Each structure stands twice: as C-alpha cells, then as structure tokens.
Amino acid sequence: MPNRTLRRRRPDAARRAAFTALRAVSEGAYANLETAKVLGEARLPVRDAAFVTELVFGTCRLQGTYDRILTAASGRDTFDPPLRDALRLGAHQLLGMRVPSHAALAATVDLAAAEVGERVAGLTNAVLRKVAARDLPGWIDHLSAGLDPLDALALRTHHPRWIVDAHVDLLGEGAEAALAANNVTPVPHLVVRPGLARVDELDGEPTTYSPFGARRAGNPADVPAVREGRAGVQDEGSQLVAWALAQADAPAGPWLDLCAGPGGKAALLTGLARERDELLLAAERLPHRAQLVAQALRAYPEPNVPVVLAADGTRPAWRPATFARVIADVPCTGLGALRRRPESRWRRSPADLADLVPLQRALLGSALDAAAPGGVVAYATCSPHRAETSEVVAAVTASREDVTILDAPALLPGVAHTASGPFVQLWPHRHGTDAMFLAMLRKDAR
Numbered sequence: 240m241p242n243r244t245l246r247r248r249r250p251d252a253a254r255r256a257a258f259t260a261l262r263a264v265s266e267g268a269y270a271n272l273e274t275a276k277v278l279g280e281a282r283l284p285v286r287d288a289a290f291v292t293e294l295v296f297g298t299c300r301l302q303g304t305y306d307r308i309l310t311a312a313s314g315r316d317t318f319d320p321p322l323r324d325a326l327r328l329g330a331h332q333l334l335g336m337r338v339p340s341h342a343a344l345a346a347t348v349d350l351a352a353a354e355v356g357e358r359v360a361g362l363t364n365a366v367l368r369k370v371a372a373r374d375l376p377g378w379i380d381h382l383s384a385g386l387d388p389l390d391a392l393a394l395r396t397h398h399p400r401w402i403v404d405a406h407v408d409l410l411g412e413g414a415e416a417a418l419a420a421n422n423v424t425p426v427p428h429l430v431v432r433p434g435l436a437r438v439d440e441l442d443g444e445p446t447t448y449s450p451f452g453a454r455r456a457g458n459p460a461d462v463p464a465v466r467e468g469r470a471g472v473q474d475e476g477s478q479l480v481a482w483a484l485a486q487a488d489a490p491a492g493p494w495l496d497l498c499a500g501p502g503g504k505a506a507l508l509t510g511l512a513r514e515r516d517e518l519l520l521a522a523e524r525l526p527h528r529a530q531l532v533a534q535a536l537r538a539y540p541e542p543n544v545p546v547v548l549a550a551d552g553t554r555p556a557w558r559p560a561t562f563a564r565v566i567a568d569v570p571c572t573g574l575g576a577l578r579r580r581p582e583s584r585w586r587r588s589p590a591d592l593a594d595l596v597p598l599q600r601a602l603l604g605s606a607l608d609a610a611a612p613g614g615v616v617a618y619a620t621c622s623p624h625r626a627e628t629s630e631v632v633a634a635v636t637a638s639r640e641d642v643t644i645l646d647a648p649a650l651l652p653g654v655a656h657t658a659s660g661p662f663v664q665l666w667p668h669r670h671g672t673d674a675m676f677l678a679m680l681r682k683d684a685r
C-alpha cells in the first residue's frame with residue numbers, strides 16, 4: 240500500500256508537462272505556444288516530446304467529444320477544471336492514442352492524484368474504466384443514437400455544430416471531408432523571401448501550387464535561410480493569396496498591407512514588390528504585432544526597405560487613392576486554420592462574428608479608399624464562413640460605385656477547383672492548404 244501511494248505521487252515528466260500545457264490552454268493560452276514552452280522547460284527526450292505534443296494537440300482537438308464521453312461515463316456534467324483536464328488527457332490516451340489501457344489508466348490516476356489531490360484518485364479510476372469500455376468509434380455510435388444528422392456529423396468529426404453548419408452551407412455533402420481534414424496536423428510549409436533565398440534552400444518538397452514554398456517536417460529553425468530571415472513559415476494558401484495580388488493587372492505605384500501582423504504576407508509581398516522596384520507599406524494596429532512584422536522583414540536590404548507602421552487601418556495614416564495594390568487580410572474567426580490551431584474550434588463562437596464582421600467591412604472600405612484609380616484590392620480571410628467572406632464583399636461593394644469585382648480564380652490558373660463565383664476558396668481537403676478566401680476588387684479609374 241505505501242508503495243502504491245508513492246507511485247501515485249510521481250507521474251511521469253511527459254504527462255506532467257502535457258497537463259501543465261493543457262491547464263494553460265484551458266485558461267486561454269494557445270496550444271502550440273504553450274506546448275513549445277513546456278517542452279523548452281522540461282527538456283524531454285525527442286520521443287517523449289512527440290508524445291507530449293500529440294497528447295496536448297489531440298486532447299484539445301477532440302475536447303468536445305471527450306467531454307461528452309466523460310459526461311456519459313460519469314453521469315456528471317461538470318468537473319473542477321484541473322480534474323477535467325486530467326480526465327481529458329486520460330480519455331485521449333485511451334481512445335485517441337496507442338497507449339495500452341492499463342498504462343493510460345494508471346498514469347492518469349497518478350497524474351490526477353499528484354496534480355489535483357489524492358482525493359480524486361478513486362473517481363479518476365472509476366470514470367476512466369468506464370471510458371475504456373468502448374473504443375472511440377464505439378462511443379461515437381453510442382452517443383449518436385437519436386441525434387439529427389448534422390449533430391451526428393458534428394460528433395463524428397469533432398466540431399461544434401455551428402462550424403459544421405458553416406461548412407455544410409458551403410460544401411453540402413463535401414463538408415465531411417473538409418471537417419475531417421481539420422483533424423490532421425499538416426506538415427509545416429516554408430516560404431522564401433523572393434530575391435533573398437531559393438526554394439531548394441528550404442530542404443523540403445516543393446509546394447504543389449506556390450512557386451515560393453516547400454513542405455518540410457521538423458523544426459523550421461533547422462533551415463539556415465529561416466534562421467537568417469531569408470525564408471519563413473507560411474501556409475501555402477497564404478502564399479497563393481499574396482501571389483494572386485502580385486499577378487493582378489495594376490498600375491505602377493506603392494503597395495499596402497493593411498493588416499500585416501505577424502508579417503507572413505508582407506514578407507512575401509515585399510520580395511515581389513522589390514522585383515518591380517516598388518515599396519511596400521505594412522500597417523498593423525497592435526504595436527507588438529507591428530514588431531513581429533518588422534522582424535519578418537528584417538533580411539531585406541536597402542533600397543526599397545519596407546515601411547512598418549503601428550496604425551489602425553480604419554483611421555488611415557496615408558493619403559487616399561495612393562496605392563497600386565492593397566491587401567486587407569482581415570482579422571477573422573480563423574475557421575480556415577483549424578488543423579493548425581487545435582484548441583480554436585472550441586473557443587470560437589458565432590458571437591465572434593458580431594464583432595468581426597463590422598470591422599471586416601470597415602477595413603475593406605479603408606482598403607478601397609487607399610487604392611489608386613485602377614488599383615487592385617485583395618480581400619482575404621483565413622475563414623470560409625460566408626458572413627466573413629462573400630457577404631462582406633457584397634455589403635461593401637453594394638455601398639459604393641467605384642468598385643468592380645475581378646475574377647480572382649483567373650489569377651491562380653494552375654490551381655484547380657478554387658472558384659466560388661468570382662472568388663477563390665481554398666480548402667484543406669482539396670488543396671492541402673488552409674481554407675483561405677480571396678476576393679479581388681478593382682478601384683475604377685476616374
């Protein structure tokens with residue numbers, strides 16, 4: 240008996256690190272940043288670090304499903320948050336990883352006893368034994384009984400219902416494949432700063448459509464060009480959006496990135512602007528994010544060094560009708576990047592749209608005001624949600640008489656199945672990219 244008590248109070252370092260990260264995520268932190276932080280502190284062997292990453296990311300991604308299973312297994316709707324996080328980690332080991340049941344159970348009881356208190360050891364053991372009685376498909380079948388088809392789809396693909404509705408609205412029966420793709424962590428995409436590095440320096444497999452990128456597993460900082468700021472990390476979808484803006488027919492003149500932080504698109508656009516001897520102005524409302532933009536652009540030498548401004552894009556610090564090319568890559572729900580942000584689907588809600596949509600409209604209006612006659616504006620979101628995409632474009636263009644909607648898919652001719660009317664809509668399950676939306680608009684020449 241004394242031995243058992245001693246063992247319970249010594250959970251292994253990997254699960255302890257995962258618990259620390261998950262607690263922070265439950266209180267608002269980002270899973271990727273928090274996992275990197277705990278791994279930096281814990282200095283675990285590579286294999287254990289991979290275990291921690293999968294444990295945290297997988298638990299976050301399936302959180303809603305695990306909570307329903309824990310409720311069904313325990314008959315309780317709520318647990319104290321630290322115990323709930325320990326149980327979620329146990330559920331993921333039992334149902335989502337190849338950890339033998341006895342090991343997952345014993346290790347989670349140890350963890351809960353050490354981190355929450357010896358008093359929860361019995362409850363943890365009892366609940367997880369019931370969880371272990373079925374595998375994940377068995378639980379999904381069990382909990383799906385009597386659900387309407389879209390609630391069952393939400394359960395099966397581990398998404399909240401409103402996100403399922405938004406996908407079904409756009410894709411109909413294709414929604415399931417798109418939702419399933421959100422559950423697969425992508426291999427990181429790297430991108431060159433044009434003129435400063437070549438794609439073969441990225442040491443990966445060239446991206447399918449973008450001529451600037453490569454897919455490469457592992458730590459991006461191992462690539463010298465990334466360390467030196469001559470390349471960076473950027474999803475291929477974002478590369479394509481920047482490329483489309485650069486390909487559009489537009490007059491000569493300066494370029495503007497209206498919502499630039501943390502600087503991925505500004506960094507690619509700067510290289511493309513410099514090839515034409517043009518200057519890019521990068522604006523970002525939050526000063527600390529404006530600093531990230533400056534950091535992303537640090538490797539570009541004189542002349543035509545991009546200008547970074549901490550400025551509110553809805554209160555322009557520049558003269559109207561100035562820029563030949565403008566991008567408004569507006570703040571959004573991020574529903575297009577769920578595969579890279581495991582916790583995000585459970586944190587966002589439809590209420591976010593009420594705050595975001597008016598800002599998105601205001602920023603698109605500012606972008607159009609900033610464009611010179613004949614200039615082009617790219618309106619981009621990392622969300623496919625209709626309220627943030629085509630409906631924003633429709634509302635803003637309906638309120639003005641100086642704008643023409645361009646054929647955005649024509650600017651990415653090598654990329655199949657992008658068209659959603661005159662707009663580009665990329666998808667993880669079709670293109671292997673984030674679900675980026677792009678509208679291209681022209682400010683009519685006076």
Ligand SMILES: C[S@@+](CC[C@H](N)C(=O)[O-])C[C@H]1O[C@@H](n2cnc3c(N)ncnc32)[C@H](O)[C@@H]1O
Pocket residue numbers: 477497498499500501502503504505522523524525528550551552553568569570571621
């Ligand atoms: C989707 S992110 C842009 C991503 C960036 N274009 C990139 O590729 O790295 C939107 C950015 O807009 C910024 N933002 C929010 N409101 C803004 C405003 N009124 N004016 C300018 N930037 C704003 C946010 O702080 C955020 O950094």
